[in-house]
Amino acid sequence: MSSRSIGPSIGPSTGPSALPDTLWFTRCPVPTATGIAADRGWLAREFAADGIAVRSLQDAPPEEAADHHYTHALTGLFREGGNVPALWARSRGAATRLIGLTWIEERQVVLVRVGSGITGPGQLRGLRLALPHHGIGIDFWRAMALAGFRGALALAGLTLDDAVPVDVPAVPGGGQWSAELAALRDGTVDAVYVKGALAVEAARRIGAEVAVELDAAPDRRARVNNGTPRPVTVHQRLLDEHPELVARFLAVLLEAADWAAERPAEVARILRAETGAGAEGVAGAYAAGSHRTLRLDLSAERLELLALQERFLRERGFLVAPVDVQAWADPEPLRAARELLDRRRAGVAAGLRGPLDVPARADGLRRTAQ
Numbered sequence: 398m399s400s401r402s403i404g405p406s407i408g409p410s411t412g413p414s415a416l417p418d419t420l421w422f423t424r425c426p427v428p429t430a431t432g433i434a435a436d437r438g439w440l441a442r443e444f445a446a447d448g449i450a451v452r453s454l455q456d457a458p459p460e461e462a463a464d465h466h467y468t469h470a471l472t473g474l475f476r477e478g479g480n481v482p483a484l485w486a487r488s489r490g491a492a493t494r495l496i497g498l499t500w501i502e503e504r505q506v507v508l509v510r511v512g513s514g515i516t517g518p519g520q521l522r523g524l525r526l527a528l529p530h531h532g533i534g535i536d537f538w539r540a541m542a543l544a545g546f547r548g549a550l551a552l553a554g555l556t557l558d559d560a561v562p563v564d565v566p567a568v569p570g571g572g573q574w575s576a577e578l579a580a581l582r583d584g585t586v587d588a589v590y591v592k593g594a595l596a597v598e599a600a601r602r603i604g605a606e607v608a609v610e611l612d613a614a615p616d617r618r619a620r621v622n623n624g625t626p627r628p629v630t631v632h633q634r635l636l637d638e639h640p641e642l643v644a645r646f647l648a649v650l651l652e653a654a655d656w657a658a659e660r661p662a663e664v665a666r667i668l669r670a671e672t673g674a675g676a677e678g679v680a681g682a683y684a685a686g687s688h689r690t691l692r693l694d695l696s697a698e699r700l701e702l703l704a705l706q707e708r709f710l711r712e713r714g715f716l717v718a719p720v721d722v723q724a725w726a727d728p729e730p731l732r733a734a735r736e737l738l739d740r741r742r743a744g745v746a747a748g749l750r751g752p753l754d755v756p757a758r759a760d761g762l763r764r765t766a767q
Contacts, residue, residue: 423454434653479623481537497629497693519553545590647734654691
């Protein structure tokens with residue numbers, strides 16, 4: 398990678414239609430269409446003929462890209478990640494647009510010590526709940542724990558006020574949930590919220606037991622959290638000046654999601670690389686069929702669930718200003734991406750080259766700023 402600063406990837410330019418030299422993408426270490434597309438090399442291939450490099454923000458030097466994943470200050474960035482930083486950045490005035498949402502069932506549980514006798518949400522009343530504390534701009538770990546406990550308590554008609562929050566400072570250099578699980582093991586707290594592949598492995602190492610399995614709740618609202626639903630966002634300037642690039646990027650993600658739906662073993666391999674977890678952790682964290690749920694949409698249900706998360710984060714002080722989720726969402730790029738992919742597939746059916754072999758331009762997609 399070049400040693401130059403990543404800087405704004407749009408500009409200086411000779412005019413508003415000049416193509417950027419670089420597009421950036423960032424994603425969390427979880428199942429994402431972006432991660433699949435990056436692993437397959439499809440994002441780089443899509444824009445190669447335009448002379449546009451496509452790079453992962455995770456590969457940039459930390460001193461240059463330390464906070465872009467959270468602030469989305471980079472104009473040429475596509476972000477598929479947790480909704481807490483995305484909503485936080487938007488509430489602080491970041492010029493982003495919501496262009497897609499996924500819902501991946503990523504195992505969410507409340508853990509207790511072995512032999513505690515706690516086997517259901519009603520028994521969380523009065524218990525000491527671990528709330529991590531990280532010294533970062535947006536403490537999404539703390540937000541996740543609060544939302545997870547809220548969902549678990551709600552299953553028994555309880556609220557966060559019915560339990561006792563206990564701050565657990567993060568350990569520098571510690572792994573995910575390491576401080577909270579250590580506090581559980583040592584008896585400082587009675588319950589810990591965890592999710593995902595590494596959490597499954599860490600819990601097994603200390604012998605913790607599951608008290609509440611949020612994935613088993615029939616009501617999805619119990620599982621609304623940082624990754625459910627998970628947004629894809631883009632900078633408003635890129636969308637205004639180059640809507641065709643945004644549509645093409647999304648078309649690759651749609652193609653990747655469809656590819657993943659037919660290849661569970663390949664998706665599991667990619668997930669192991671993305672999460673850093675072993676086969677057992679990945680299998681324990683993601684429900685059977687998760688490889689078929691990477692496709693993006695902006696359905697009314699997912700927007701309503703994201704709005705529920707926005708209200709919770711605002712009430713808990715994570716957002717400095719309200720975020721109107723409906724106004725933030727822009728369905729046009731996803732609609733254009735679907736049309737583009739349909740045209741490419743029609744070309745394949747007619748005997749032309751594959752949809753990801755040659756980058757096709759989505760002409761006629763320019764529109765005024767919103």
